[in-house]
Amino acid sequence: MVGARLDENLYDLIRLEENRDRLRSVLIETYFSPEARQPVSEQSTINRGAFVFSGELLRRPEDPTVQETLSLEEAYLPAVRDQGFRRAVVTAYSHRCALCGIRVRTLNGHTAVTAAHIVPWSETQDDRPANGMALCRMCHWTFDEGLLGVSRVYEVIASRQLNTLDNLPGYLTNLEGRGIVGPDRKPLWPDTESLRWHRENVLRTQ
Numbered sequence: 001m002v003g004a005r006l007d008e009n010l011y012d013l014i015r016l017e018e019n020r021d022r023l024r025s026v027l028i029e030t031y032f033s034p035e036a037r038q039p040v041s042e043q044s045t046i047n048r049g050a051f052v053f054s055g056e057l058l059r060r061p062e063d064p065t066v067q068e069t070l071s072l073e074e075a076y077l078p079a080v081r082d083q084g085f086r087r088a089v090v091t092a093y094s095h096r097c098a099l100c101g102i103r104v105r106t107l108n109g110h111t112a113v114t115a116a117h118i119v120p121w122s123e124t125q126d127d128r129p130a131n132g133m134a135l136c137r138m139c140h141w142t143f144d145e146g147l148l149g150v151s152r153v154y155e156v157i158a159s160r161q162l163n164t165l166d167n168l169p170g171y172l173t174n175l176e177g178r179g180i181v182g183p184d185r186k187p188l189w190p191d192t193e194s195l196r197w198h199r200e201n202v203l204r205t206q
């Protein structure tokens with residue numbers, strides 16, 4: 001477990017956003033050289049924005065009244081969207097790969113999974129967790145290459161090409177017909193329309 005113990009008075013103080021902002025500025029001014037301050041401050045804005053955005057993405061399917069609380073400037077930072085989507089999807093799947101089920105996390109929080117868009121962001125700008133799946137590196141690449149897909153009833157489909165490749169890691173073909181490992185919360189499961197788009201546009205049927 002990685003964590004920190006905070007002084008109680010400090011904890012009370014930083015429960016207010018404006019105090020957190022002020023403390024963040026003071027820490028950056030105190031501990032970083034003048035030339036490092038701007039990049040550190042920008043990264044801090046991205047991390048904070050991504051944290052807020054991922055919380056909204058996870059709450060919205062069950063509560064459509066959740067409003068975006070990011071400033072416009074923050075909301076349009078691609079890094080905030082990327083990191084927020086990643087955080088939401090990986091959290092929804094509890095760090096488990098939707099296709100092969102692997103779950104590996106290091107003590108300092110590194111995880112074997114990444115967040116995959118089912119319909120690429122460039123097509124629909126859809127960052128809902130339901131347009132994503134947490135996938136390990138191998139499954140992510142295989143899904144993006146159209147060698148694996150997911151059926152209407154959430155079973156893994158393996159492209160016939162998988163069987164014709166040399167040196168194929170056997171476990172990929174063994175996934176065929178197995179149910180995917182979805183999030184605990186039903187509204188966060190992959191959108192069936194997004195999966196259909198992937199089957200029709202990406203999955204290699206030959």
Ligand SMILES: [Zn+2]
Pocket residue numbers: 097098099100101102135136137138139140
């Ligand atoms: Zn996997």
